[in-house]
Amino acid sequence: MTAESAQCLTDFERAAASVLPADVRDFVAGGSGAELTLDANRAALDRVFLVPRMLRDVSHCTTRTTLLGRPVPMPVAIAPVAYQRLVSPDGELAAARAAKEAGVPFTVSMLSSVPVEEITALGGTVWFQLYWLRDSAQTLRLAHRAEEAGCEALVLTVDVPWMGRRLRDVRNRFTLPGHVRAAHLEARSTAHQRQAGDSALAVHTGQAFSSSVTWESVAALREQTRLPLVLKGILAPADAVRAAESGVDAIVVSNHGGRQLDGAAPSIDALAELAPALPASCEILLDSGIRSGTDVLKALALGASGVLVGRPVIWGVAAAGEAGARRVLDLLGAELRDALGLSGCGSVPAARQLRAYQKR
Template sequence: MSRTVPTTGPWDVDRDVHCLEDVERAAREALPADVWDFVSGGSGGEVTLAANRAALRRIALVPRVLRDVAHCDPQTSLFGVPQAMPVAVAPLAYHKLVHPEGELAGARAAKAAGVPFTASTLSSCTIEEITGIGGTVWFQLYWLRDRKKTFELIERAEAAGCAALMPTVDVPWMGRRLRDVRNRFTLPPGVEAANLTWGSGSEAHRAPTSGSAVASHTGSAFTPSLTWSDIEELRRRTRLPIILKGVLAPQDARRAVDVGADGIVVSNHGGRQLDGAVAGVDVLAEVATEVGGACRVLLDSGIRSGTDVLRALALGADGVLVGRPVLWGLAAAGERGVGRVLDLLAEELRDALGLAGCDGVKAAREIRTLTRAG
């Protein structure tokens, strides 16, 4: 199977793309089947993957009327930094799988859109290259078995000018992603975890006799022993905002506040970890109530429209992370494709705000929601 990725998509992103589903179709046409499976698949029977979208669709909004919405402003501020809308690019591994410019194209698009870009530990470009673009960059941290290397990554992120650290706390090891297992998925030449400069990425390039080479690599690199004491130590070591990604239980959200987290991401890792885990949006209101404004609350896993962003805000979130659609845009048309994804979300969010009777993010937090049966 060819692993060649096109440098530009076959679609005209302005003429042919009107919603994120259009971007998804374009990306599927552009990518080799095994790469598409790696990007789009979930763990196990993909029950949680499907539940994320189903749960968001069940959230009905109760709009207000006779309010002045001539000027709908989606601007907000997260962790002390103003941004154009309550959206950030989620951490995603190995962008060069879908486009040769990798994370650099996405970081440029995020900068132009005025939103943060989250660089993954498993980025295929280095932290320094990504922050060199000049936008707001958060650094997502996987805790490594080698603690010294973990803290070296943190120091690099600080030195490079990252605006926040985002430890992912729901991956003691990679979930069993059956599409990758069946494909015996390996990274192609030229795609590697660029931040892991000590050569541990080679395992991800060796064709396995069974299973996923990427899962084998992360299993050997990540520690399954991450605990709250490690987050406490991180808090002592850095002045950067700490955002814990992968929180679903309200009691864990409260503990995150207690150990000094500045934010949490309510997330089931896009349905890629525990299959059968609750959809994030189903516990979002409970988590937001539990922390009571003591830290920022973000939602990811399944956001596909500006209306989804409004749903999250109405349920108590301060913002959302958008993941797979960014890779779809990158695969379809590089930087222009990612820019189109973010532009669509901005357009749809302004439309949803106005039609709900909201002139901005603060008013969106006051919109009532109902949950449909099903």
């Protein structure tokens, strides 16, 4: 399949599945436990229905908006995804180039297989994702490194005190190959050492990540950076309100793509519940399960400012490199414009006034 022949994001899912090694395919696709939340993310998005408005002039329909105060051509950012050199030799560089071309933010994972400096050197808007490490000083050093490299926001992921039990990886005894490493951590780690009855990545993150990250950690990071601060992994309205009170600039409503607590609420359901509780000063982004421009519109109608997209971009890179990731983003933009116009919305702000209901 060529990038140009793909007509929807799931075309890339099938193409990526046909070229990736089985264990890497499972690492990208899999969730935790019985994968109930992984499946529920899609099912919940499919239960959201929109009420389009008629007799509105949509001849000048635009997807342009802002994210974290910066103009973007559509309300989409690339989610942080670890170890992208598992799917392509260029890894994160392919996706970051595509993001720059599309004009959307690219989020560098702390577990990126390419250093942040190489990614920011490409230009474009770059955000940096952090996990809180057992060595909190190292966490803050990474935040400063990202700031010095030219990143424009920090995204602290708060739903991983340790890695969820991902049975596909456990059964595969998943291990990083020698040419792939966490570029911001040690050169070689337990992630490269096959473990008896476990995923090497789970063992590695269990050793590296702190399970005692708290709101005090958020406050410490807020004090140490001038960059916009985003908390990723929020599902409860009370946590969303506290995040806003803590001075964060945005939250990402996310269940980590179904890869952490199995049985956690679908992200779109959580969004509908918590969005009314947040002040306008705190942006809301949605992550987990976005597969089309119509999904983006549903998120906007339920209160999000935009969305993060992860797996589809990785499918694009796996199937066709930078051109594949670029086609994924082009399709999302075209689909969103189509959905906006057909719903009677000429702009993203108009979409946020659209009525949506969740069929049970």
